[in-house]
Amino acid sequence: MSPITPTQDHSAEATLAQEMTERFRQVLSLKRMNDLSASRVHAPVSSSPRERTQIQPTAKPDAPPSYSSLRNIPLVPTPPQDARSRRFRNMLHRLSNIPLRWENPGLLDEALQAVPLEQIYNEAEDESERLRAEAESLGRNKKPAWGYQDCVVRALLRWFKRTFFTWVNNPACQRCYSPTVPVGLAEPTPEEFAFGAQQVELYKCSHEACGNYERFPRYNDAFVLLQRRCGRNGEWANCFGMLCRAIGCRVRWVWNSEDHVWTEVYSTHRRRWVQADPCEEAWDKPRLYTEGWGKKLAYCIAFSSEGAVDVTRRYVRSYRHALDRTRCSEPELLYIMDEITAMRRGKLEGRDKFRLEGEVMREHRELWGYVITGIAAELCRLRVETRRDGSLAIVGERVGEGLDPKVLEGLAETGT
Numbered sequence: 488m489s490p491i492t493p494t495q496d497h498s499a500e501a502t503l504a505q506e507m508t509e510r511f512r513q514v515l516s517l518k519r520m521n522d523l524s525a526s527r528v529h530a531p532v533s534s535s536p537r538e539r540t541q542i543q544p545t546a547k548p549d550a551p552p553s554y555s556s557l558r559n560i561p562l563v564p565t566p567p568q569d570a571r572s573r574r575f576r577n578m579l580h581r582l583s584n585i586p587l588r589w590e591n592p593g594l595l596d597e598a599l600q601a602v603p604l605e606q607i608y609n610e611a612e613d614e615s616e617r618l619r620a621e622a623e624s625l626g627r628n629k630k631p632a633w634g635y636q637d638c639v640v641r642a643l644l645r646w647f648k649r650t651f652f653t654w655v656n657n658p659a660c661q662r663c664y665s666p667t668v669p670v671g672l673a674e675p676t677p678e679e680f681a682f683g684a685q686q687v688e689l690y691k692c693s694h695e696a697c698g699n700y701e702r703f704p705r706y707n708d709a710f711v712l713l714q715r716r717c718g719r720n721g722e723w724a725n726c727f728g729m730l731c732r733a734i735g736c737r738v739r740w741v742w743n744s745e746d747h748v749w750t751e752v753y754s755t756h757r758r759r760w761v762q763a764d765p766c767e768e769a770w771d772k773p774r775l776y777t778e779g780w781g782k783k784l785a786y787c788i789a790f791s792s793e794g795a796v797d798v799t800r801r802y803v804r805s806y807r808h809a810l811d812r813t814r815c816s817e818p819e820l821l822y823i824m825d826e827i828t829a830m831r832r833g834k835l836e837g838r839d840k841f842r843l844e845g846e847v848m849r850e851h852r853e854l855w856g857y858v859i860t861g862i863a864a865e866l867c868r869l870r871v872e873t874r875r876d877g878s879l880a881i882v883g884e885r886v887g888e889g890l891d892p893k894v895l896e897g898l899a900e901t902g903t
């Protein structure tokens with residue numbers, strides 16, 4: 488195996504997707520060319536210029552793929568080599584502590600006091616009953632879409648978004664209730680610091696006669712947030728994740744390098760991790776950020792008391808939405824994930840470890856499935872059109888470098 492160089496740091500998914508597409512294209516091209524040559528043996532000789540032309544020179548040189556990312560699969564975890572990778576490693580280790588702070592049984596019990604459990608369990612009961620009936624109406628042995636525990640989390644998500652937590656951009660002036668404008672950062676007071684606010688935003692009242700200042704401490708202690716009940720997506724995901732733990736779910740805190748955070752909850756019914764974004768009241772909508780909002784993402788890393796996993800492929804299904812991953816090389820990222828996971832699972836019993844390892848393999852297969860279906864979807868976007876001169880062209884939306892229509896014209900020239 489060749490050593491990994493920094494030039495290979497870019498997104499493995501994007502590269503792989505592009506190269507797989509290129510491979511598919513070449514296989515397809517070759518097959519069509521062979522079909523064409525075979526049909527020629529029997530076809531009457533024609534001197535029409537179109538038949539003489541097999542492959543037109545294309546806009547892009549038709550170089551064979553390098554297979555560099557395929558060569559590196561499976562990746563071999565490599566300790567971070569340079570200062571940049573080590574900085575990223577340190578940052579990920581720091582982030583991995585956030586969901587650990589939820590693991591406090593006493594505080595979790597207290598947190599439950601804030602949750603209207605009866606209402607939530609009733610709603611969950613109703614929904615799971617409805618889903619069971621729906622499944623039964625579809626035929627025997629049909630599984631309901633979601634299990635009871637999933638319905639509990641869904642009810643919690645609704646309550647959290649609709650009645651419990653408030654979104655705050657600029658805090659209103661507490662003296663005259665006028666809007667405020669941001670004026671920068673302030674040092675946290677000892678009290679704010681003690682409650683986990685390392686950053687305090689400062690806002691000034693927009694009403695001239697008032698001139699009051701409002702402080703907005705960015706608390707990262709979920710139990711403090713339970714009292715504050717407001718914030719932006721960081722606060723929302725942190726507090727909601729803790730409440731999921733409080734009702735007994737396995738939950739992950741998902742950090743995204745493009746400044747969003749959300750949670751994932753393990754569905755025992757579906758035997759997989761499900762995206763749960765309290766800010767959006769979104770359940771199992773992993774494409775929301777890319778296909779819904781049109782965002783491009785580089786890293787989505789899930790942290791929990793059980794370790795760390797790179798779950799980017801769940802959220803980025805097409806290389807069109809993939810940003811370059813340049814913070815460290817892919818083998819280094821894998822090393823960091825393994826390192827955090829080993830730290831968290833060190834004290835686990837053999838049986839639990841074994842169960843989690845089985846789950847890791849299942850998730851790995853799930854995530855790879857998304858890469859494959861993503862490529863298939865890209866190929867399905869292509870269509871055949873007839874040109875004015877009667878020749879055929881394979882065209883597609885301009886979808887990045889991998890499927891440039893100009894390159895694909897060469898395919899059509901081989902005959903369809």
Ligand SMILES: [Zn+2]
Binds near residue numbers: 693694
């Ligand atoms: Zn004011």
